[in-house]
Amino acid sequence: MTSPSAHGAREIYRIDWLPGTDVLHGTCHCGAEHTAQDPVEMWEWMLGHPEGHRPRHQPREGSS
Template sequence: MSAPTGEVYRIDRLPGTDVLHGTCRCGAEHTGDDPVGMWEWMLAHPDGHRLPEGGTAR
């Protein structure tokens, strides 16, 4: 197991929907319905946070 980095990534499900809302450690936000796509978007930091197909930026 690796040591904690102190970086915080947050993914919440918007109430009453199947929509996920993610917040990267840099403060960028993204919504989408694909959990794998959400993690790919977050872990792409800092490479521009390319949005997965169907995703929206906030």
């Protein structure tokens, strides 16, 4: 799923099903990741930005 942002850029949300399980793995446009068995829980997490989001790539202090 993609959605336009305030600046016209596209935000990409990705949900993958882990074969052989009931687990969904989601990746938000900010790089944060989450797993859940309930599709509704997954979408609420993704669309509830920024609550619960911890981007995997956070800039270090003093770096650009």
